[in-house]
Amino acid sequence: MYSHYSRKITNFLMFSLTGICAVAAVSVLFFILGYLVYYGGRSLSWSFLTKLPTPVGETGGGMANAIVGSAELLGLAAVIGIPIGFIGGIYLAEFGGRTFPFVVRYTADLLNGVPSIVMGIFAYTVVVLPLHHFSALAGGLALGVMLIPIVLRTTEEFLRAVPDSLREGALALGASKWKAVATIVIPAGFRGIATGMMLSLARVAGETAPLIFTSFGNRFWSHGLNEPTASLPVMIYTYAISAYDDWHRQAWAAGLVLLALVLIANVGAKLVLSRGPSPAR
Amino acid sequence: MNTSVQPALGRPAREANGVEVGKTPKAASMSKIEVSSLNFYYGAKQALYAISLKIPEKKVTALIGPSGCGKSTFLRTLNRMQETVRRTRVEGEVLLDGQDIFSLDVTAVRRRVGMVFQKSNPFPKTIFENVAYGARVNGLAGRGRAGIREVVEKSLRRAALWDEVKDALHKSAYALSGGQQQRLCIARALTVDPEVLLLDEPCSALDPIATSKIEELLFDLKEVCTIIIVTHNMQQAARVADNTGFFLLGKLIEFDETRVIFRKPAKKETEDYITGRFG
Numbered sequence: 001m002y003s004h005y006s007r008k009i010t011n012f013l014m015f016s017l018t019g020i021c022a023v024a025a026v027s028v029l030f031f032i033l034g035y036l037v038y039y040g041g042r043s044l045s046w047s048f049l050t051k052l053p054t055p056v057g058e059t060g061g062g063m064a065n066a067i068v069g070s071a072e073l074l075g076l077a078a079v080i081g082i083p084i085g086f087i088g089g090i091y092l093a094e095f096g097g098r099t100f101p102f103v104v105r106y107t108a109d110l111l112n113g114v115p116s117i118v119m120g121i122f123a124y125t126v127v128v129l130p131l132h133h134f135s136a137l138a139g140g141l142a143l144g145v146m147l148i149p150i151v152l153r154t155t156e157e158f159l160r161a162v163p164d165s166l167r168e169g170a171l172a173l174g175a176s177k178w179k180a181v182a183t184i185v186i187p188a189g190f191r192g193i194a195t196g197m198m199l200s201l202a203r204v205a206g207e208t209a210p211l212i213f214t215s216f217g218n219r220f221w222s223h224g225l226n227e228p229t230a231s232l233p234v235m236i237y238t239y240a241i242s243a244y245d246d247w248h249r250q251a252w253a254a255g256l257v258l259l260a261l262v263l264i265a266n267v268g269a270k271l272v273l274s275r276g277p278s279p280a281r
Numbered sequence: 282m283n284t285s286v287q288p289a290l291g292r293p294a295r296e297a298n299g300v301e302v303g304k305t306p307k308a309a310s311m312s313k314i315e316v317s318s319l320n321f322y323y324g325a326k327q328a329l330y331a332i333s334l335k336i337p338e339k340k341v342t343a344l345i346g347p348s349g350c351g352k353s354t355f356l357r358t359l360n361r362m363q364e365t366v367r368r369t370r371v372e373g374e375v376l377l378d379g380q381d382i383f384s385l386d387v388t389a390v391r392r393r394v395g396m397v398f399q400k401s402n403p404f405p406k407t408i409f410e411n412v413a414y415g416a417r418v419n420g421l422a423g424r425g426r427a428g429i430r431e432v433v434e435k436s437l438r439r440a441a442l443w444d445e446v447k448d449a450l451h452k453s454a455y456a457l458s459g460g461q462q463q464r465l466c467i468a469r470a471l472t473v474d475p476e477v478l479l480l481d482e483p484c485s486a487l488d489p490i491a492t493s494k495i496e497e498l499l500f501d502l503k504e505v506c507t508i509i510i511v512t513h514n515m516q517q518a519a520r521v522a523d524n525t526g527f528f529l530l531g532k533l534i535e536f537d538e539t540r541v542i543f544r545k546p547a548k549k550e551t552e553d554y555i556t557g558r559f560g
């Protein structure tokens with residue numbers, strides 16, 4: 001028996017279940033945000049953003065070096081990872097044959113699945129060991145290698161999403177393949193690609209494991225990319241597992257700063273990129 | 282000027298495919314494009330069988346036939362757009378002013394033989410930039426901003442779109458209606474002064490008013506270029522075309538003056554199609 005009544009009940013139950021799960025997913029995010037703002041906000045101050053860490057026992061001080069250090073590491077990662085991923089993605093979407101792109105795509109997906117700590121070991125082996133010291137370069141390399149597969153695949157996906165009719169339109173006007181790709185296809189997919197790049201940077205901005213034994217950490221300003229460099233995630237890690245209440249509070253504040261920077265970068269990029277005609281058809 | 286066009290003389294390949302040629306040519310015509318024994322394959326599947334015909338200069342030639350008969354495929358070989366599809370193969374000869382297009386540089390062929398697609402495909406740019414693109418790609422950027430503007434205006438006028446968009450040149454092309462977008466695509470194709478303009482069912486998504494605007498446009502355009510139009514709409518072919526070719530199952534069944542095709546077709550298949558017995 002499957003009455004009209006029981007159908008209605010099933011419908012209502014399933015509808016409620018999906019709604020509850022959706023609310024649960026969102027509330028976790030808001031819970032984390034609220035917690036960070038509550039605990040981090042209290043320790044956040046101007047000097048936290050502008051001063052160096054103080055020695056243990058002395059209160060006050062900040063994480064200016066870690067904020068700058070994180071920016072440096074992300075910059076290096078972007079310089080290493082984005083060009084390779086972007087240009088490789090163009091090849092996969094526009095110029096590849098069959099076998100080679102398949103191999104590259106598969107390898108990229110594997111690379112994407114490699115645990116971040118393994119990337120750290122890799123950078124440790126190829127940069128830290130030969131040079132005999134930790135450095136921002138090693139950390140940037142570890143993060144940059146993590147970026148490559150993400151940027152590669154997002155570039156490919158968004159270029160593939162550009163309708164073939166646009167490619168044909170350009171080719172039919174006598175444009176060469178490269179000209180059509182460079183002047184029509186890439187601009188049409190650029191908004192998605194750039195958003196993907198921002199998201200991938202945001203993702204690696206919070207990575208801790210690859211940095212612990214590459215850029216290591218620094219209580220002071222680092223003088224160049226060849227020195228151990230402080231970063232927000234490693235600072236959070238170090239401070240959170242310490243025995244001092246003051247450091248715990250600062251770890252919360254650092255978490256808040258990291259999240260705020262990622263959010264600002266994301267929202268900012270979306271705003272800038274939302275101008276101009278959309279290629280979505 | 283000669284108005285009549287006849288199919289090229291039969292070749293062994295055609296006869297082998299069971300397609301005979303109608304009448305003998307009345308006279309040598311001024312042909313812009315001469316196709317002989319064109320075979321086309323998608324992988325192992327043959328889509329066109331020994332197509333031979335002569336397209337007269339500065340006339341409108343319509344290609345009709347049921348879906349999947351190869352008329353669009355044929356059109357796309359004329360500017361080598363079929364090369365963008367993988368695993369395709371062409372045999373035979375296509376002469377543009379006596380030169381084999383397969384031995385010319387592909388971008389040069391496409392500059393001389395422009396194309397307008399079934400679904401209008403404006404670029405995600407402004408109206409101005411859409412039209413200017415054709416000029417820029419073909420190295421007219423050297424004329425400077427004023428030169429580009431001149432080309433854009435001239436092309437939009439020729440596409441009968443200028444009066445409608447002259448105050449909105451810097452708006453997105455997507456803000457235009459379907460018919461306007463299609464005329465924008467025609468304007469874009471005209472920036473390079475193509476000698477031949479291929480239109481692949483340009484009105485299939487348009488309402489009757491937009492359609493009649495495009496048809497009127499074709500009358501003006503044939504003063505300056507040779508036009509080949511693929512259409513599903515037989516009334517359209519009858520209205521706009523000087524000559525009409527009927528395709529069926531990858532073969533060119535009949536090619537003649539439009540009034541002959543529609544009034545006294547030589548082939549039974551043509552008559553059946555025209556009178557609506559199939560297709």
